Amino acid sequence: MPKFVALISIFIFGFTSTANETLRWGQIGHRATGLVAEHYLTDKAAKEVKRVLGNESLAEVSTWMDEVRSDGGYDYMAPWHYVTIPEGETYESAEKNPDGDIIWAIDKVVSELKEGGLSAKQEAENLKVLVHLVGDLHQPLHVGNGSDRGGNDVRLQWFWENSNLHRVWDSEMIDDKQLSFTELTRFINHPTESQIRDWQSSSVLNWAYESQALLPQVYDMPENKELSYEYSYKNWDTVETRLLKAGVRMAGLINEIYE
Numbered sequence: 001m002p003k004f005v006a007l008i009s010i011f012i013f014g015f016t017s018t019a020n021e022t023l024r025w026g027q028i029g030h031r032a033t034g035l036v037a038e039h040y041l042t043d044k045a046a047k048e049v050k051r052v053l054g055n056e057s058l059a060e061v062s063t064w065m066d067e068v069r070s071d072g073g074y075d076y077m078a079p080w081h082y083v084t085i086p087e088g089e090t091y092e093s094a095e096k097n098p099d100g101d102i103i104w105a106i107d108k109v110v111s112e113l114k115e116g117g118l119s120a121k122q123e124a125e126n127l128k129v130l131v132h133l134v135g136d137l138h139q140p141l142h143v144g145n146g147s148d149r150g151g152n153d154v155r156l157q158w159f160w161e162n163s164n165l166h167r168v169w170d171s172e173m174i175d176d177k178q179l180s181f182t183e184l185t186r187f188i189n190h191p192t193e194s195q196i197r198d199w200q201s202s203s204v205l206n207w208a209y210e211s212q213a214l215l216p217q218v219y220d221m222p223e224n225k226e227l228s229y230e231y232s233y234k235n236w237d238t239v240e241t242r243l244l245k246a247g248v249r250m251a252g253l254i255n256e257i258y259e
Helices: 003-016 026-038 043-053 064-070 072-081 102-115 120-137 165-175 181-188 193-201 204-213 229-257
Strands: 155-158 161-164
Touching (some): 026 181, 026 229, 043 229, 072 120, 161 165, 181 229, 193 229, 204 229
């Protein structure tokens, strides 16, 4: 099997091996990013979102891409949830998945939404994909190094229960706070005007590089891989910041699409 095909197969298998390993920020995290985004839409963009999604909010549709994984008709979207950039490489230099990746997919749906002419169903699906993938891209382990299935191979103990590093970042640190997505949004949604401008002015590729730059912090754990209060304490601010940035940037993209 060619090296690249083997690498992609490993990564996809890592994201589809169990239901618990495919949460992608978990429902609470995704819904929080969607709710944050709703606060920063222009009036025009908010009206367009209402036209496209009807009574569904960005928070509601943020988990759609995970929900349709049970429908084989959407299997082609499986590699869109992540990108593999081996250590020491850049996205530009890394070998690309011929079936697409998260950076490619975001660019694709944004371009199609800007161009217009989509059916009502396709426009709604594109917007749902965008909302989900902007969230995924801000979870550091969705920019994988190609060595451990996006952290799924890093088996560990999370508060004395079997888990893995990807699951800890997708959902367990968030779930352990015992917050609803509306509570979590209220706690984190305090960006300054300067932050909003800076965050929205950066590119999708830069968002991926931010996640990649966080990987040393993500993998910084004791040798016995027993994680609990200390690991959560050291990383919770990062989780909050990534969720907030994802929501603010999501709004910026949607505003740009429907300007």
